[in-house]
Amino acid sequence: MSDLEAPTEVAAEPAVEEVADEQFAFDVNDFPGGARSAIEAVLMVVDEPITEIALASALELPVDDVRAHLTALEEEYAAQQRGFTLRSVAGGWRVYSRSDYAPVVEKFLLDGQQAKLTQASLETLAVIAYRQPISRSRVSAVRGVNVDGVVRTLLNRGLIEELGSDGDGGAFLYGTTDYFLQRLGLGSLEELPALAPYLPEVDVLDEIAEQGRG
Structure with a gap:
């Protein structure tokens, strides 16, 4: 044994x-x-x-x-x-x-127009302006942080708007508004400064977003 x-x-x-x-x-x-x-x-x-x-x-x-x-x-x-x-x-x-409460909400939002945008809001707005139409997940991929709250702020300020949805995933796509151009004193998006070359291409954003979900 x-x-x-x-x-x-x-x-x-x-x-x-x-x-x-x-x-x-x-x-x-x-x-x-x-x-x-x-x-x-x-x-x-x-x-x-x-x-x-x-x-x-x-x-x-x-x-x-x-x-x-x-x-x-x-x-x-x-x-x-x-x-x-x-x-x-x-x-x-x-x-x-x-x-029914649209006048109250409108006054609240317009009063908020006087407040300055935060650095996070400005960075998110820049990504949307140069890469529109773009989804929130792609914006998050560029900035490396969740941008849900910032996107809501930009929507409330009237600087961005929904431009339909992505045919593949169904996510909402965002772009800038005419009010955005007015605030910057621009006639069209073509007058934006040449910042686009410093931002990742759309296919790169897709790859980054996919890695973030993996």
């Missing part, structure tokens, strides 16, 4: 996927406000319209249930005369300020 002891079995560590599944395991109906409040929480953090399928997948709910909750929320906001509403646009849902 051998004096060597049998090797001790070591419990295998859970796979990364299993840990992630446990971390995000939940039942939306267990939250204080239930599924409807969970949907609201997601809608508060999206910058682009989110589809019913995407919501259903994230919250593990049937698509029909999600659609019913969205419709109910829209009706609830209208009945309560809230300053915001839910709208279905571009194949998805997003929270918008109610049109």
Whole structure:
């Protein structure tokens, strides 16, 4: 009989996927406000319209249930005369300020025009101006940081606007506005200084963005 002891079995560590599944395991109906409040929480953090399928997948709910909750929320906001509403646009849902309060929102945004743009806003605006139409992911690839908040600021200032969506990924594309040209005293984009050669080409941006998602 051998004096060597049998090797001790070591419990295998859970796979990364299993840990992630446990971390995000939940039942939306267990939250204080239930599924409807969970949907609201997601809608508060999206910058682009989110589809019913995407919501259903994230919250593990049937698509029909999600659609019913969205419709109910829209009706609830209208009945309560809230300053915001839910709208279905571009194949998805997003929270918008109610049109009845447009004068208030417009005054707030125009008052904000007097504030100077931050360095981050100026850099993001430059990338969009020279590489438009361009998606937020490509702008982020150039700057090396998330630009969601900065893009919202530029949209609110009226310096950039949505120019449709990317046919491949469906992401919104952004470009500068006539107001942008007015503020710079330019007649057209062709009068922009020759800065473009210092920015990566579009195919390079795609490669960088793809690496960032890998």
